[in-house]
Amino acid sequence: MTRSYSGYVQDEQLRFVGEHHPILGPIALKSSGSEQTLAAGTVLGRVTADGLYVQLDPAAEDGSQAAARILAETTVVPASGNEAANGYRHGEFYDSGLTWPDGIDAAKKQTAIDELEAQGVYVV
Template sequence: MQTFSYKTESDIVKDEGRNRFSRDTDILSSGSGKVVTGTVLGKLTNGGKFKPLAPDATDGTQIAAAIILQHADATAVDQEVVNLKRRAQVVLQNLVWPGAITAAQKQTALDQLAALGIIARMGV
Protein backbone atom coordinates (compact mmCIF):
# COMPACT_ATOMS: atom_id res chain seq x y z
CA MET A 1 0.00 0.00 0.00
CA GLN A 2 1.31 3.43 -0.89
CA THR A 3 1.47 6.37 1.50
CA PHE A 4 -1.28 8.96 0.93
CA SER A 5 -2.43 12.13 2.58
CA TYR A 6 -5.59 11.48 4.55
CA LYS A 7 -8.85 12.21 2.82
CA THR A 8 -12.37 12.44 4.16
CA GLU A 9 -15.48 10.86 2.70
CA SER A 10 -16.46 14.20 1.13
CA ASP A 11 -13.22 14.04 -0.90
CA ILE A 12 -14.41 10.72 -2.33
CA VAL A 13 -18.22 10.78 -2.60
CA LYS A 14 -19.81 13.41 -4.81
CA ASP A 15 -23.28 11.90 -5.03
CA GLU A 16 -25.03 8.96 -3.40
CA GLY A 17 -28.46 7.51 -2.72
CA ARG A 18 -30.83 9.22 -0.31
CA ASN A 19 -30.59 8.46 3.39
CA ARG A 20 -27.16 6.88 2.92
CA PHE A 21 -28.68 4.08 0.81
CA SER A 22 -25.29 3.67 -0.90
CA ARG A 23 -23.51 2.68 2.33
CA ASP A 24 -23.29 -0.43 4.47
CA THR A 25 -21.50 -1.37 7.66
CA ASP A 26 -19.10 -4.22 6.95
CA ILE A 27 -16.08 -5.96 8.45
CA LEU A 28 -12.56 -5.05 7.34
CA SER A 29 -10.56 -8.24 7.75
CA SER A 30 -7.70 -8.56 10.20
CA GLY A 31 -4.39 -8.41 8.38
CA SER A 32 -5.53 -5.59 6.09
CA GLY A 33 -3.24 -3.12 7.86
CA LYS A 34 -3.98 0.58 8.05
CA VAL A 35 -6.55 1.44 5.40
CA VAL A 36 -7.42 5.01 4.45
CA THR A 37 -10.63 6.58 3.21
CA GLY A 38 -11.09 6.02 -0.50
CA THR A 39 -9.33 2.66 -0.69
CA VAL A 40 -10.93 0.31 -3.19
CA LEU A 41 -11.81 -2.96 -1.48
CA GLY A 42 -12.42 -6.53 -2.52
CA LYS A 43 -14.62 -9.02 -0.67
CA LEU A 44 -13.25 -12.31 0.57
CA THR A 45 -15.14 -15.25 -0.93
CA ASN A 46 -14.73 -17.18 2.32
CA GLY A 47 -16.43 -15.26 5.14
CA GLY A 48 -17.53 -12.13 3.28
CA LYS A 49 -15.13 -9.72 4.98
CA PHE A 50 -13.43 -6.95 3.04
CA LYS A 51 -9.75 -6.28 2.33
CA PRO A 52 -7.94 -3.83 0.05
CA LEU A 53 -8.21 -4.76 -3.60
CA ALA A 54 -5.58 -7.30 -4.67
CA PRO A 55 -5.84 -7.75 -8.46
CA ASP A 56 -3.61 -10.83 -8.54
CA ALA A 57 -5.38 -12.62 -5.67
CA THR A 58 -7.70 -15.61 -6.01
CA ASP A 59 -9.62 -15.21 -2.73
CA GLY A 60 -12.28 -12.78 -3.96
CA THR A 61 -10.28 -9.63 -3.23
CA GLN A 62 -9.32 -9.43 -6.89
CA ILE A 63 -12.84 -8.13 -7.60
CA ALA A 64 -13.64 -4.53 -6.65
CA ALA A 65 -16.64 -4.61 -4.31
CA ALA A 66 -16.63 -1.39 -2.27
CA ILE A 67 -14.82 1.81 -1.31
CA ILE A 68 -14.05 2.38 2.36
CA LEU A 69 -15.31 5.69 3.76
CA GLN A 70 -13.20 5.93 6.91
CA HIS A 71 -9.69 5.30 8.16
CA ALA A 72 -9.28 1.95 9.90
CA ASP A 73 -6.48 -0.10 11.42
CA ALA A 74 -7.16 -3.78 10.81
CA THR A 75 -3.57 -4.82 11.30
CA ALA A 76 -4.28 -7.26 14.13
CA VAL A 77 -8.07 -7.43 14.52
CA ASP A 78 -11.19 -7.15 12.37
CA GLN A 79 -12.71 -3.67 12.28
CA GLU A 80 -16.30 -2.59 11.66
CA VAL A 81 -16.26 0.02 8.88
CA VAL A 82 -18.58 1.97 6.60
CA ASN A 83 -18.27 1.13 2.91
CA LEU A 84 -19.74 2.66 -0.21
CA LYS A 85 -21.30 -0.25 -2.11
CA ARG A 86 -23.91 0.96 -4.61
CA ARG A 87 -25.40 3.89 -6.56
CA ALA A 88 -22.87 6.66 -6.17
CA GLN A 89 -20.50 8.95 -8.00
CA VAL A 90 -16.94 9.15 -6.72
CA VAL A 91 -13.90 11.29 -7.54
CA LEU A 92 -11.59 9.12 -9.61
CA GLN A 93 -8.31 10.81 -8.71
CA ASN A 94 -9.03 10.47 -4.97
CA LEU A 95 -9.46 6.70 -5.00
CA VAL A 96 -6.67 4.70 -3.36
CA TRP A 97 -5.27 1.75 -5.29
CA PRO A 98 -2.71 -0.98 -4.59
CA GLY A 99 0.81 0.26 -5.33
CA ALA A 100 1.56 -2.17 -8.16
CA ILE A 101 -1.79 -2.02 -9.97
CA THR A 102 -1.59 -1.81 -13.75
CA ALA A 103 -3.71 0.46 -15.92
CA ALA A 104 -5.61 -2.59 -17.21
CA GLN A 105 -6.28 -3.87 -13.68
CA LYS A 106 -7.46 -0.43 -12.60
CA GLN A 107 -9.85 -0.27 -15.56
CA THR A 108 -11.17 -3.73 -14.71
CA ALA A 109 -11.79 -2.61 -11.12
CA LEU A 110 -13.52 0.57 -12.30
CA ASP A 111 -15.75 -1.57 -14.53
CA GLN A 112 -16.54 -3.82 -11.55
CA LEU A 113 -17.48 -0.77 -9.46
CA ALA A 114 -19.61 0.57 -12.31
CA ALA A 115 -21.51 -2.74 -12.35
CA LEU A 116 -22.43 -1.94 -8.73
CA GLY A 117 -23.58 1.55 -9.74
CA ILE A 118 -20.43 3.27 -8.43
CA ILE A 119 -19.26 5.60 -11.19
CA ALA A 120 -15.81 7.17 -10.93
CA ARG A 121 -15.33 10.55 -12.63
CA MET A 122 -12.61 13.14 -12.65
CA GLY A 123 -13.57 15.97 -10.35
CA VAL A 124 -12.79 18.02 -7.30
Protein backbone atom coordinates in the same frame (compact mmCIF):
# COMPACT_ATOMS: atom_id res chain seq x y z
CA MET B 1 -18.81 24.28 -1.29
CA THR B 2 -19.17 21.73 1.51
CA ARG B 3 -21.58 18.87 0.84
CA SER B 4 -23.22 16.86 3.55
CA TYR B 5 -25.43 13.88 2.90
CA SER B 6 -27.22 13.43 6.19
CA GLY B 7 -23.89 13.54 7.98
CA TYR B 8 -22.38 10.66 6.00
CA VAL B 9 -19.89 12.77 4.10
CA GLN B 10 -17.26 14.25 6.36
CA ASP B 11 -14.20 16.32 5.47
CA GLU B 12 -12.05 13.28 4.61
CA GLN B 13 -14.64 12.07 2.09
CA LEU B 14 -14.87 15.40 0.23
CA ARG B 15 -11.76 14.49 -1.78
CA PHE B 16 -13.41 11.45 -3.34
CA VAL B 17 -17.22 11.52 -2.98
CA GLY B 18 -18.97 12.99 -6.04
CA GLU B 19 -22.28 14.77 -6.47
CA HIS B 20 -24.49 11.68 -6.80
CA HIS B 21 -25.98 10.79 -3.43
CA PRO B 22 -23.90 7.96 -1.91
CA ILE B 23 -25.30 4.92 -0.14
CA LEU B 24 -23.18 3.10 2.40
CA GLY B 25 -23.58 0.14 4.65
CA PRO B 26 -21.75 -1.81 7.32
CA ILE B 27 -18.87 -4.07 6.33
CA ALA B 28 -16.25 -6.09 8.20
CA LEU B 29 -12.57 -5.60 7.37
CA LYS B 30 -10.39 -8.69 7.62
CA SER B 31 -7.24 -8.64 9.73
CA SER B 32 -4.05 -9.38 7.83
CA GLY B 33 -2.11 -10.53 10.90
CA SER B 34 -0.52 -7.13 11.44
CA GLU B 35 -2.17 -3.84 12.28
CA GLN B 36 -2.88 -1.73 9.22
CA THR B 37 -4.56 1.58 8.56
CA LEU B 38 -6.80 1.74 5.51
CA ALA B 39 -7.56 5.27 4.30
CA ALA B 40 -11.02 6.53 3.48
CA GLY B 41 -11.44 5.99 -0.25
CA THR B 42 -9.59 2.67 -0.35
CA VAL B 43 -10.98 0.36 -3.05
CA LEU B 44 -11.92 -2.95 -1.43
CA GLY B 45 -12.35 -6.53 -2.58
CA ARG B 46 -14.37 -9.20 -0.77
CA VAL B 47 -12.86 -12.54 0.20
CA THR B 48 -15.27 -15.20 -1.04
CA ALA B 49 -14.64 -17.76 1.73
CA ASP B 50 -15.60 -15.51 4.65
CA GLY B 51 -17.29 -12.44 3.11
CA LEU B 52 -14.79 -10.08 4.74
CA TYR B 53 -13.33 -7.07 2.94
CA VAL B 54 -9.67 -6.28 2.28
CA GLN B 55 -7.85 -3.82 0.06
CA LEU B 56 -8.34 -4.77 -3.58
CA ASP B 57 -5.64 -7.22 -4.69
CA PRO B 58 -5.71 -7.79 -8.47
CA ALA B 59 -3.21 -10.68 -8.14
CA ALA B 60 -5.32 -12.60 -5.60
CA GLU B 61 -7.47 -15.63 -6.32
CA ASP B 62 -9.65 -15.52 -3.21
CA GLY B 63 -12.30 -13.06 -4.41
CA SER B 64 -10.43 -9.94 -3.31
CA GLN B 65 -9.21 -9.48 -6.89
CA ALA B 66 -12.67 -8.11 -7.78
CA ALA B 67 -13.56 -4.57 -6.67
CA ALA B 68 -16.58 -4.60 -4.38
CA ARG B 69 -16.82 -1.45 -2.19
CA ILE B 70 -15.10 1.82 -1.33
CA LEU B 71 -14.12 2.37 2.30
CA ALA B 72 -16.05 5.30 3.77
CA GLU B 73 -13.75 6.26 6.64
CA THR B 74 -10.13 5.76 7.63
CA THR B 75 -10.05 2.60 9.71
CA VAL B 76 -7.38 0.85 11.76
CA VAL B 77 -7.64 -2.92 11.33
CA PRO B 78 -6.07 -4.71 14.31
CA ALA B 79 -3.42 -7.43 14.06
CA SER B 80 -5.96 -10.00 15.20
CA GLY B 81 -9.71 -9.91 14.87
CA ASN B 82 -11.70 -8.05 12.27
CA GLU B 83 -12.88 -4.45 12.30
CA ALA B 84 -16.33 -3.03 11.64
CA ALA B 85 -16.49 -0.15 9.18
CA ASN B 86 -18.72 1.41 6.53
CA GLY B 87 -18.35 0.91 2.81
CA TYR B 88 -19.97 2.74 -0.07
CA ARG B 89 -22.13 0.50 -2.25
CA HIS B 90 -23.58 3.18 -4.50
CA GLY B 91 -22.66 6.66 -5.63
CA GLU B 92 -20.22 8.71 -7.67
CA PHE B 93 -16.56 8.82 -6.66
CA TYR B 94 -13.56 10.73 -7.97
CA ASP B 95 -10.79 8.45 -9.20
CA SER B 96 -8.17 11.01 -8.16
CA GLY B 97 -9.20 10.70 -4.51
CA LEU B 98 -9.42 6.91 -4.30
CA THR B 99 -6.68 4.69 -2.90
CA TRP B 100 -5.73 1.96 -5.35
CA PRO B 101 -3.28 -0.91 -4.74
CA ASP B 102 0.36 0.03 -5.31
CA GLY B 103 1.48 -0.89 -8.80
CA ILE B 104 -1.98 -1.54 -10.27
CA ASP B 105 -1.72 -1.29 -14.05
CA ALA B 106 -4.18 0.55 -16.29
CA ALA B 107 -5.95 -2.60 -17.52
CA LYS B 108 -6.54 -4.02 -14.02
CA LYS B 109 -7.66 -0.62 -12.77
CA GLN B 110 -10.18 -0.37 -15.61
CA THR B 111 -11.42 -3.88 -14.78
CA ALA B 112 -11.94 -2.78 -11.16
CA ILE B 113 -13.76 0.37 -12.28
CA ASP B 114 -16.03 -1.77 -14.49
CA GLU B 115 -16.71 -4.15 -11.57
CA LEU B 116 -17.66 -1.24 -9.33
CA GLU B 117 -19.87 0.30 -12.00
CA ALA B 118 -21.75 -2.99 -12.39
CA GLN B 119 -22.72 -2.57 -8.73
CA GLY B 120 -23.75 1.08 -8.99
CA VAL B 121 -20.46 2.54 -7.79
CA TYR B 122 -19.39 5.03 -10.45
CA VAL B 123 -15.77 6.17 -10.69
CA VAL B 124 -15.28 9.40 -12.62
